Amino acid sequence: MAFDVNDFVACCSAAVREDDAPERIATILREAIADPDGIANAIAQRQFGQSPTPMADVFVSSDELTIYHVTFPPNLYGVPHDHAGWAVIGVYKGSEEFYVYAEDGHRLVRRGRKVMRAPSVEILAPDLIHDIENSQDETSGSIHVYGNRHFDLPRRRIWRDEGAQPEPFTVDRSFAYGMERTNRLRRERGLEETDMPERGDLVSRSSQ
Ligand SMILES: [Fe+2]
Numbered sequence: 156m157a158f159d160v161n162d163f164v165a166c167c168s169a170a171v172r173e174d175d176a177p178e179r180i181a182t183i184l185r186e187a188i189a190d191p192d193g194i195a196n197a198i199a200q201r202q203f204g205q206s207p208t209p210m211a212d213v214f215v216s217s218d219e220l221t222i223y224h225v226t227f228p229p230n231l232y233g234v235p236h237d238h239a240g241w242a243v244i245g246v247y248k249g250s251e252e253f254y255v256y257a258e259d260g261h262r263l264v265r266r267g268r269k270v271m272r273a274p275s276v277e278i279l280a281p282d283l284i285h286d287i288e289n290s291q292d293e294t295s296g297s298i299h300v301y302g303n304r305h306f307d308l309p310r311r312r313i314w315r316d317e318g319a320q321p322e323p324f325t326v327d328r329s330f331a332y333g334m335e336r337t338n339r340l341r342r343e344r345g346l347e348e349t350d351m352p353e354r355g356d357l358v359s360r361s362s363q
Pocket of ligand 1: 236237238285286287
């Protein structure tokens with residue numbers, strides 16, 4: 156059956172009430188990303204007429220469940236953050252990559268790196284601290300599911316860089332710090348001419 160946003164949200168809303176919610180949602184996501192064109196078509200229909208289209212298109216945002224579709228452009232770099240709960244990520248197009256961090260005194264240290272190349276589904280641990288990047292030439296496509304509120308949740312934390320103190324997570328900080336990091340890394344890599352997203356393109360307005 157073709158991917159349908161409302162059906163997907165309904166399935167995840169039922170699964171999130173179960174003890175093994177992340178595993179159930181990983182199964183739902185694996186089925187969804189097995190048909191990448193189905194997701195792409197549903198998103199294209201949903202975003203028809205929108206310009207620019209949001210990088211994070213929010214399907215649902217509540218205290219129990221947040222789901223959004225992400226398009227992450229090439230050579231874009233987000234800063235370290237936590238989710239204050241589990242997450243399930245399904246990449247159906249391109250690649251999403253991240254470093255995993257541990258807190259070491261007053262700084263973060265890198266403990267590992269994960270490359271999620273489509274098709275790929277991962278359950279992320281509730282205490283995970285990671286960043287996000289797309290170092291490939293292709294814009295990625297993925298669906299992110301969280302068992303809590305995700306945007307502007309003060310008990311979530313964000314770090315401006317590895318040596319900074321954690322701050323409460325806000326979309327504004329995420330955008331500002333991510334653009335700082337992206338500018339710095341693009342300068343180092345000679346990619347300054349690449350397009351940059353605008354703050355207004357980041358998250359769909361309807362459901363923050
Ligand atoms: Fe994250």
